[in-house]
Amino acid sequence: MSLPVHLVPTLDGVAAGDTVAVEGDEAHHAVAVRRLRTGEQVVLTDGAGTSVLGTVVATGKRLLEVVADEVTRQPEPSPQVVVVQALPKGERGELAVEVLTEVGVATVVPWAAARSVAVWKSERADKSLARWRSTAREAAKQARRPWHPTVTPLATTPDAVALVAGAELAVVLHEEASVPLASLDVPASGRVVVVVGPEGGLTDAEVAAFSEAGAHVVRLGSEVLRTSTAGVAAVSALLSRTDRWS
Numbered sequence: 001m002s003l004p005v006h007l008v009p010t011l012d013g014v015a016a017g018d019t020v021a022v023e024g025d026e027a028h029h030a031v032a033v034r035r036l037r038t039g040e041q042v043v044l045t046d047g048a049g050t051s052v053l054g055t056v057v058a059t060g061k062r063l064l065e066v067v068a069d070e071v072t073r074q075p076e077p078s079p080q081v082v083v084v085q086a087l088p089k090g091e092r093g094e095l096a097v098e099v100l101t102e103v104g105v106a107t108v109v110p111w112a113a114a115r116s117v118a119v120w121k122s123e124r125a126d127k128s129l130a131r132w133r134s135t136a137r138e139a140a141k142q143a144r145r146p147w148h149p150t151v152t153p154l155a156t157t158p159d160a161v162a163l164v165a166g167a168e169l170a171v172v173l174h175e176e177a178s179v180p181l182a183s184l185d186v187p188a189s190g191r192v193v194v195v196v197g198p199e200g201g202l203t204d205a206e207v208a209a210f211s212e213a214g215a216h217v218v219r220l221g222s223e224v225l226r227t228s229t230a231g232v233a234a235v236s237a238l239l240s241r242t243d244r245w246s
Helices: 024-033 092-103 122-143 158-163 206-213 225-241
Strands: 005-007 020-023 042-047 050-060 065-071 080-084 107-111 169-173 191-194 214-217
Touching: 005 065, 005 080, 005 122, 020 024, 020 050, 020 158, 024 050, 024 080, 024 214, 042 065, 050 092, 080 092, 092 107, 092 122, 107 122, 107 158, 158 191, 158 206, 169 206, 169 225, 191 206, 206 225
Parallel strands: 005 042, 080 107, 080 191, 169 191, 169 214
Antiparallel strands: 020 065, 042 050, 050 065
Protein backbone atom coordinates (compact mmCIF):
# COMPACT_ATOMS: atom_id res chain seq x y z
CA MET A 1 0.00 0.00 0.00
CA SER A 2 1.37 3.42 -0.98
CA LEU A 3 2.01 5.92 1.77
CA PRO A 4 -0.05 9.14 1.81
CA VAL A 5 1.61 12.18 0.21
CA HIS A 6 1.22 15.73 1.51
CA LEU A 7 2.44 19.04 0.14
CA VAL A 8 4.47 21.58 2.11
CA PRO A 9 5.65 25.02 0.95
CA THR A 10 9.35 24.16 1.07
CA LEU A 11 11.79 21.46 2.11
CA ASP A 12 14.91 23.53 1.51
CA GLY A 13 17.67 22.60 3.92
CA VAL A 14 15.75 19.72 5.50
CA ALA A 15 17.95 16.76 6.48
CA ALA A 16 17.29 13.38 8.07
CA GLY A 17 16.35 13.85 11.73
CA ASP A 18 14.78 17.29 11.22
CA THR A 19 11.15 17.96 12.15
CA VAL A 20 8.88 19.32 9.44
CA ALA A 21 5.57 21.02 10.28
CA VAL A 22 2.57 20.59 7.99
CA GLU A 23 -0.04 23.26 8.67
CA GLY A 24 -3.45 24.53 7.57
CA ASP A 25 -5.76 22.68 5.19
CA GLU A 26 -3.08 20.14 4.27
CA ALA A 27 -2.64 19.15 7.92
CA HIS A 28 -6.40 19.08 8.48
CA HIS A 29 -6.78 16.68 5.55
CA ALA A 30 -4.02 14.45 6.91
CA VAL A 31 -5.37 14.31 10.45
CA ALA A 32 -9.15 14.62 10.06
CA VAL A 33 -9.69 12.90 6.69
CA ARG A 34 -6.84 10.44 6.37
CA ARG A 35 -6.68 10.01 10.16
CA LEU A 36 -2.90 9.86 10.34
CA ARG A 37 -1.68 9.15 13.84
CA THR A 38 1.58 9.34 15.75
CA GLY A 39 4.01 6.65 14.67
CA GLU A 40 2.65 6.30 11.13
CA GLN A 41 4.76 7.05 8.09
CA VAL A 42 4.01 9.68 5.47
CA VAL A 43 5.63 11.25 2.42
CA LEU A 44 6.03 15.02 2.22
CA THR A 45 6.95 16.90 -0.95
CA ASP A 46 7.49 20.54 -1.85
CA GLY A 47 6.60 19.95 -5.50
CA ALA A 48 10.03 21.23 -6.50
CA GLY A 49 11.99 17.99 -6.51
CA THR A 50 12.44 17.25 -2.80
CA SER A 51 10.58 14.52 -0.94
CA VAL A 52 10.74 13.36 2.65
CA LEU A 53 9.83 9.95 4.00
CA GLY A 54 9.06 10.56 7.63
CA THR A 55 7.30 9.50 10.80
CA VAL A 56 4.42 11.41 12.39
CA VAL A 57 5.41 12.60 15.87
CA ALA A 58 2.54 15.00 16.69
CA THR A 59 -0.92 15.91 15.42
CA GLY A 60 -3.38 18.73 16.01
CA LYS A 61 -6.49 20.20 14.41
CA ARG A 62 -4.48 21.95 11.71
CA LEU A 63 -0.98 20.72 12.48
CA LEU A 64 1.04 17.64 11.64
CA GLU A 65 4.66 17.25 12.73
CA VAL A 66 6.87 14.77 10.92
CA VAL A 67 10.46 13.70 11.63
CA ALA A 68 12.36 13.15 8.41
CA ASP A 69 13.76 9.62 8.08
CA GLU A 70 14.95 9.96 4.47
CA VAL A 71 15.32 13.00 2.19
CA THR A 72 15.35 12.53 -1.58
CA ARG A 73 16.10 15.22 -4.17
CA GLN A 74 15.39 14.52 -7.82
CA PRO A 75 16.33 16.59 -10.90
CA GLU A 76 13.53 18.03 -12.99
CA PRO A 77 12.44 15.57 -15.72
CA SER A 78 13.71 16.29 -19.22
CA PRO A 79 12.44 17.02 -21.78
CA GLN A 80 9.86 19.26 -20.17
CA VAL A 81 6.41 19.05 -21.74
CA VAL A 82 4.14 22.08 -22.00
CA VAL A 83 0.54 21.63 -23.10
CA VAL A 84 -1.40 24.58 -24.46
CA GLN A 85 -4.94 23.45 -23.71
CA ALA A 86 -7.87 25.20 -25.36
CA LEU A 87 -10.65 25.78 -22.84
CA PRO A 88 -13.11 22.85 -22.83
CA LYS A 89 -16.65 23.26 -21.62
CA GLY A 90 -17.91 22.14 -18.21
CA GLU A 91 -15.75 19.88 -16.11
CA ARG A 92 -13.71 18.63 -19.04
CA GLY A 93 -11.11 21.25 -18.27
CA GLU A 94 -10.38 19.72 -14.88
CA LEU A 95 -10.32 16.27 -16.51
CA ALA A 96 -7.69 17.44 -18.99
CA VAL A 97 -5.56 18.94 -16.21
CA GLU A 98 -5.86 15.80 -14.10
CA VAL A 99 -4.71 13.35 -16.77
CA LEU A 100 -1.99 15.68 -18.08
CA THR A 101 -0.63 15.96 -14.55
CA GLU A 102 -0.72 12.21 -14.05
CA VAL A 103 1.21 11.61 -17.27
CA GLY A 104 4.00 14.03 -16.29
CA VAL A 105 3.39 17.39 -17.98
CA ALA A 106 5.47 20.26 -16.57
CA THR A 107 3.17 23.14 -17.52
CA VAL A 108 -0.48 23.45 -18.50
CA VAL A 109 -1.43 26.63 -20.32
CA PRO A 110 -5.18 27.38 -20.51
CA TRP A 111 -5.80 28.96 -23.91
CA ALA A 112 -8.67 31.12 -25.13
CA ALA A 113 -8.89 29.72 -28.67
CA ALA A 114 -11.16 31.39 -31.20
CA ARG A 115 -13.68 28.53 -31.13
CA SER A 116 -13.53 27.73 -27.42
CA VAL A 117 -17.06 27.41 -26.09
CA ALA A 118 -16.02 28.18 -22.52
CA VAL A 119 -15.10 31.76 -21.72
CA TRP A 120 -13.04 32.90 -18.74
CA LYS A 121 -13.79 36.47 -17.75
CA SER A 122 -13.26 38.51 -14.56
CA GLU A 123 -14.37 36.58 -11.45
CA ARG A 124 -15.12 33.42 -13.42
CA ALA A 125 -11.56 33.43 -14.76
CA ASP A 126 -10.14 33.55 -11.25
CA LYS A 127 -12.37 30.72 -10.04
CA SER A 128 -11.69 28.55 -13.07
CA LEU A 129 -7.93 29.01 -12.81
CA ALA A 130 -8.09 28.18 -9.10
CA ARG A 131 -9.96 24.93 -9.91
CA TRP A 132 -7.40 23.96 -12.53
CA ARG A 133 -4.56 24.62 -10.10
CA SER A 134 -6.25 22.68 -7.31
CA THR A 135 -6.86 19.77 -9.68
CA ALA A 136 -3.19 19.76 -10.71
CA ARG A 137 -2.03 19.85 -7.10
CA GLU A 138 -4.18 16.91 -6.02
CA ALA A 139 -3.38 14.89 -9.13
CA ALA A 140 0.34 15.45 -8.60
CA LYS A 141 0.11 14.12 -5.05
CA GLN A 142 -1.92 11.13 -6.25
CA ALA A 143 0.68 10.44 -8.96
CA ARG A 144 3.47 10.82 -6.36
CA ARG A 145 5.26 13.42 -8.45
CA PRO A 146 8.25 15.12 -6.79
CA TRP A 147 7.92 17.93 -9.34
CA HIS A 148 4.45 19.44 -9.52
CA PRO A 149 3.16 21.09 -12.70
CA THR A 150 2.52 24.79 -13.17
CA VAL A 151 -0.86 26.01 -14.42
CA THR A 152 -0.38 29.45 -15.93
CA PRO A 153 -2.92 32.26 -16.21
CA LEU A 154 -5.14 32.28 -19.29
CA ALA A 155 -3.14 32.70 -22.51
CA THR A 156 -4.10 34.46 -25.72
CA THR A 157 -3.17 33.10 -29.13
CA PRO A 158 -0.11 35.41 -29.39
CA ASP A 159 1.01 34.08 -25.98
CA ALA A 160 0.68 30.49 -27.23
CA VAL A 161 2.51 31.30 -30.46
CA ALA A 162 5.42 32.72 -28.44
CA LEU A 163 5.65 29.46 -26.48
CA VAL A 164 5.76 27.50 -29.72
CA ALA A 165 8.51 29.71 -31.11
CA GLY A 166 10.78 29.02 -28.13
CA ALA A 167 10.39 25.23 -28.06
CA GLU A 168 12.81 22.54 -29.20
CA LEU A 169 9.78 20.72 -30.60
CA ALA A 170 6.23 22.01 -30.99
CA VAL A 171 3.24 20.13 -32.36
CA VAL A 172 -0.29 21.22 -33.12
CA LEU A 173 -2.90 18.45 -33.13
CA HIS A 174 -5.17 18.68 -36.16
CA GLU A 175 -7.54 16.01 -37.45
CA GLU A 176 -6.95 17.04 -41.08
CA ALA A 177 -3.14 16.93 -40.89
CA SER A 178 -1.30 14.47 -43.12
CA VAL A 179 1.85 14.17 -40.96
CA PRO A 180 1.59 11.54 -38.21
CA LEU A 181 2.83 12.50 -34.75
CA ALA A 182 4.81 9.25 -34.63
CA SER A 183 7.01 10.40 -37.52
CA LEU A 184 8.67 13.20 -35.51
CA ASP A 185 11.93 12.95 -33.59
CA VAL A 186 11.58 13.84 -29.90
CA PRO A 187 14.44 15.86 -28.36
CA ALA A 188 16.22 14.39 -25.33
CA SER A 189 16.16 17.71 -23.49
CA GLY A 190 14.66 21.17 -23.63
CA ARG A 191 10.99 21.98 -24.03
CA VAL A 192 8.30 20.19 -26.02
CA VAL A 193 5.06 22.11 -26.62
CA VAL A 194 1.80 20.39 -27.55
CA VAL A 195 -1.11 22.56 -28.71
CA VAL A 196 -4.58 21.09 -28.22
CA GLY A 197 -7.44 22.89 -29.95
CA PRO A 198 -11.06 23.29 -28.80
CA GLU A 199 -13.99 21.00 -29.59
CA GLY A 200 -14.93 23.30 -32.48
CA GLY A 201 -11.50 22.90 -34.03
CA LEU A 202 -8.70 25.30 -34.87
CA THR A 203 -9.20 28.19 -37.27
CA ASP A 204 -7.06 28.47 -40.39
CA ALA A 205 -5.48 31.62 -38.91
CA GLU A 206 -4.49 29.79 -35.73
CA VAL A 207 -2.95 26.89 -37.65
CA ALA A 208 -1.04 29.33 -39.85
CA ALA A 209 0.27 31.30 -36.87
CA PHE A 210 1.54 28.19 -35.11
CA SER A 211 3.08 26.83 -38.30
CA GLU A 212 4.90 30.09 -38.98
CA ALA A 213 6.29 29.94 -35.44
CA GLY A 214 7.82 26.54 -36.16
CA ALA A 215 5.16 24.06 -35.03
CA HIS A 216 4.51 20.77 -36.83
CA VAL A 217 0.81 20.26 -37.62
CA VAL A 218 0.19 16.57 -36.94
CA ARG A 219 -2.49 13.96 -36.46
CA LEU A 220 -2.63 11.26 -33.81
CA GLY A 221 -4.42 8.64 -35.89
CA SER A 222 -7.67 8.02 -37.70
CA GLU A 223 -9.75 8.50 -34.53
CA VAL A 224 -10.80 11.99 -33.47
CA LEU A 225 -10.33 12.52 -29.72
CA ARG A 226 -12.03 15.08 -27.54
CA THR A 227 -9.99 18.09 -26.48
CA SER A 228 -9.93 16.83 -22.88
CA THR A 229 -8.20 13.55 -23.85
CA ALA A 230 -6.24 14.41 -27.01
CA GLY A 231 -3.46 16.05 -25.01
CA VAL A 232 -2.76 13.07 -22.77
CA ALA A 233 -2.72 10.75 -25.80
CA ALA A 234 -0.21 12.96 -27.61
CA VAL A 235 2.02 13.46 -24.58
CA SER A 236 2.03 9.72 -23.88
CA ALA A 237 3.05 9.00 -27.48
CA LEU A 238 5.90 11.52 -27.22
CA LEU A 239 7.17 10.47 -23.79
CA SER A 240 7.19 6.80 -24.78
CA ARG A 241 10.05 7.69 -27.11
CA THR A 242 12.19 9.41 -24.46
CA ASP A 243 14.41 8.23 -21.62
CA ARG A 244 11.70 9.36 -19.21
CA TRP A 245 9.65 6.28 -20.12
CA SER A 246 12.46 3.90 -20.94
